[in-house]
Amino acid sequence: MFHAILHSLGLLLPALIPSWRFFKAVQPSPRVEWGITSSSQTVENWRPYRPRPAHLGAIQLAQRMFWNAAWNESLFLVSLSERLMGTESDHSLRELTARIRCEIAEQIPSPPTGTFWQFRLIFMDRDGDQVTRHITYQSDLIRLHPHEF
Amino acid sequence: MSFETALRLTEILMALAFLQASSEHLTGPPRDRLLFGIRIILSVLLLMGVMVPWVLVALCVLALIILHRFQGPYNGGSDKMGLLILTCLTLAHCIPDPVWKERMLGYLAVQLVLCYFISGEIKIINPEWRRGRALQDVFRFSAYPVSEGLRDLANWPRLLWAMSWAVMLFEVLFPIALLAQSWLILALCIAALFHLSNAIFFGLNRFFWIWISAYPSLLWFQDRVFNVAV
Numbered sequence A: 001m002f003h004a005i006l007h008s009l010g011l012l013l014p015a016l017i018p019s020w021r022f023f024k025a026v027q028p029s030p031r032v033e034w035g036i037t038s039s040s041q042t043v044e045n046w047r048p049y050r051p052r053p054a055h056l057g058a059i060q061l062a063q064r065m066f067w068n069a070a071w072n073e074s075l076f077l078v079s080l081s082e083r084l085m086g087t088e089s090d091h092s093l094r095e096l097t098a099r100i101r102c103e104i105a106e107q108i109p110s111p112p113t114g115t116f117w118q119f120r121l122i123f124m125d126r127d128g129d130q131v132t133r134h135i136t137y138q139s140d141l142i143r144l145h146p147h148e149f
Numbered sequence B: 001m002s003f004e005t006a007l008r009l010t011e012i013l014m015a016l017a018f019l020q021a022s023s024e025h026l027t028g029p030p031r032d033r034l035l036f037g038i039r040i041i042l043s044v045l046l047l048m049g050v051m052v053p054w055v056l057v058a059l060c061v062l063a064l065i066i067l068h069r070f071q072g073p074y075n076g077g078s079d080k081m082g083l084l085i086l087t088c089l090t091l092a093h094c095i096p097d098p099v100w101k102e103r104m105l106g107y108l109a110v111q112l113v114l115c116y117f118i119s120g121e122i123k124i125i126n127p128e129w130r131r132g133r134a135l136q137d138v139f140r141f142s143a144y145p146v147s148e149g150l151r152d153l154a155n156w157p158r159l160l161w162a163m164s165w166a167v168m169l170f171e172v173l174f175p176i177a178l179l180a181q182s183w184l185i186l187a188l189c190i191a192a193l194f195h196l197s198n199a200i201f202f203g204l205n206r207f208f209w210i211w212i213s214a215y216p217s218l219l220w221f222q223d224r225v226f227n228v229a230v
Helices: A002-016 A058-066 A069-087 A090-107 B003-023 B030-048 B052-070 B076-094 B098-124 B133-141 B148-155 B157-179 B181-202 B205-212 B215-226
Strands: A029-038 A115-127 A130-138
Touching: A002 B052, A002 B076, A029 A069, A029 A090, A058 B181, A058 B205, A069 A090, A069 A115, A069 A130, A090 A115, A115 B133, B003 B030, B003 B052, B003 B076, B003 B098, B003 B205, B003 B215, B030 B052, B052 B076, B076 B098, B076 B205, B098 B157, B098 B215, B133 B148, B133 B157, B148 B157, B157 B181, B157 B215, B181 B205, B181 B215
Parallel strands: none
Antiparallel strands: A029 A115, A115 A130
């Protein structure tokens, strides 16, 4: 308990004495992809987590000033991906897994039994004039039905 | 602007920003719904001006629990700004000494000036920003543009170069606005438009609401320190 309070106070400190170094440099940018497969096979059809729309109209933009829950969760996943790569934090891995699992449940409400899923992190960067993609993390295969054996 | 007015305006604007941000968690996991449901109740009490010092202390305790829950800020800089405003308001209410009360709100005002100045300064010393290349990268491959269509802006290097310099110059020159109240009001309007554009292009809606809640502290600070007329 005492350790948890100290740790939280440590997390508070950068807010009380901020560095304000927003966008000092544009760092490699993470994308989350997920896919499903049957047992012991590799995922072939990777899908982006919550792909952004092609365009947004003025009304949608105005609405998002007041309600932008899905987008802010996507930005949280960006932070979690950076933390996972930076510190290999268990918390980041748990949060990523739980939130992607929810997204899959919404996309595939009735998956066949024996289905596994997996996610990976891809970091986008620029090399000269080319945008590059590097797979930096790939999760283990996870059962879609957690109670299956 | 009097100290009491600045303090109350900051409380009201912060409570509204907390209500907006907290409501977005009500569709999240059950544990988050509980934490942010409590924050909504406390923000409503703050908005109504009920037991303000106690409500602020409770919001601080809750902020620590939320920090622990997400192992850091959920929404980066906007959460950090919220924590800074909340802490300064709480100390301004709870410290009995009137001089230290003013210093707490003054600290928030100084941080607001620094946030623009340092953000501009670290960009302007970076050749990638001076060439407009950094902003091109933001649109081309960063996670921030809210639609694929916005990525096409990366193909407009001259426009992005001009936008980069407009942002950098505004940010580094922001402290000069403290010299006259009319300049400061104009600078804060431009800054609010800047945050609005970040919300439109990059979906950073929470930054807009929480940043404008710190503005009353700076209007009071200028009046208090520089004693300037309108």
